[in-house]
Amino acid sequence: MLTAPDILRDTDWDRTFHAYGSAADAPEKLAALLQDGPDALSKGMDYFHSAILHQGSVCPATPPAALFVAALLDDLVQGRWEPKGADDAEERRLALLNTLRDVAEAATVDEPDAELAELARLSEAERREVLDAVLADDEVWEEPALEALMWQVLIDLRAAAPTLLDAVRPLLTHTEPATRQRAVEAVSAIACLGRLEVDLSGAVGLVESRDEKAAIVLALGEQGHDVSEYLVHDDPAIRACAALAPSRKDDPAATRALVAALADPQEADRWFTVSPARFRGRVRFTLVHALADRSVPADAERLLPVFRTMAALATPLTAEADCAPLLRLAFPREEDGGAWTGTPSDVQRAYLAALVGNDDLWTGTVANFSVTLWWLGLPMGREGLRALVEG
Incomplete structure (x- = not known):
């Protein structure tokens, strides 16, 4: 495996891009991860997760950057590079493992290799043209050729999976439980990315x-x-x-x-x-x-007790996560895709009553949850929901 400095030096960063344009800044920004101290680690990780893995999306700069992270992890494991303190080393291991897991999860798709190759098919001239346009900051974000270029990113990351796995696998039996746990999670995600088999028996034997x-x-x-x-x-x-x-x-x-x-x-x-x-x-x-996710609208009545429990805990900040999943079951959209309309059934009134009855839920703005209520065809405020409950 190449060392991390090798990858920074040998990659043609000027001919690739991230979420904000040219990746020419990548060597300088990623080099922070080679420096000691939590501030350096934070700067490097912030750059990676904002530009290289922007909001969980990959880009052409992601494959070489992921290989850099894997090489840095390997350098750390093999003793080619040692941070000053044990705490710093542990923090770096966890950050690098989490990053590789995030990349693998973002790049995992169901399409077989042949289908990916077809989706990414571009002539060399088309590839140069779209790359030149992106680097020149032209408006090409809806171009089919750019979409093909992004499919190529998934191919490249799938091909990189064995290398990423090699960097992580030794940590499955690390002495630190937190490192082992994050290694298990990273290995699993990378295995799914590359459709690889992994042996977790070493980690299983050390569970604490x-x-x-x-x-x-x-x-x-x-x-x-x-x-x-x-x-x-x-x-x-x-x-x-x-x-x-x-x-x-x-x-x-x-x-x-x-x-x-x-x-x-x-x-x-x-x-x-x-x-x-x-x-x-x-x-x-x-x-x-x-x-x-594994239920259907007909299950809404059976799951009403669960919804009541979740609704009783919900706050303006958690309502979307707590209540929206089961509420969508109780108020399914019409067959034509339109929002629910009509008179609520007894079960549906019970769902709404659980929401109306939680005073804490309505103490602030329930912005995301309000959008869900609107999307379902329901009133976005407490009094409108109460009116439906009272019929």
Whole structure:
């Protein structure tokens, strides 16, 4: 594997671009990651996640930048580069692992190699033309040739997956539990990106906590392994993690595990010390989204108790994550795609009553949730919802 300085030096950054245009600034900005101190790490990571992986989207500069991060991690693991303190080294390992996981998740698509190649098909002249236009800051963002160039990014990252995996794999058996956990998550995401097989047995043998166990069960599920045995685990957190596996989407036992976990969503939020990366924000947000995703409008009545519990916890800041997933089930859009219209049923009134009854929910602006209410064809304010409840 090339070293991190090699990649910075040898990549033709002037002929690629990121979210803000030419990536000619990448060597200087990414070089911050080669320096000691938390400020340098923060600057390098801020640049990566704003320009190279802008809002979770990849760009032509992402593949070489990801390979740079992998090389930096490998240099750290192999002792070719050592930060001054142990705490700094741990912070860097975690930041680099999280970044590689984020890149892999952003670049993972279902299309087979042949289909990706067809989507990315461009003549060399077309490729130069669109690249020149982007670097010149011309308006080309809707050009089909640019879209093909972006598909090529996914091909390049899929091809880079084995190299990224090689950098992360040694950390599966690291002495620090947090590093092992983040390595498991990064390895799983990279394996999904490159359609690779990975062996997690080393990490399994070193598990010390619920956090690590949960991360491994989630990783096994992401990779398509049979995790049904964990649906009967003694720990409700492990049962819920097994239930999140894509292969368990149609499994009634998995659905029951999610419903059981959401009987006390505040307890679910306290499950982990180092929350697995699968849980964005509070744990209950992921659980209720998964439950809604594997349910249909006919399940709304059965899931009313869950909704009542979630609605009772909701605040202006959390209402969209807490309430919107199941509310969309209760008020499905019309067959032609239009918003719900008509007189609410008893079940629908019960859903709305749960929202109206929470005083805390209406103490401030529920901006995102208001948009959901509008999209569903419902009043955007408490009094309008109350009128529907009272009929």
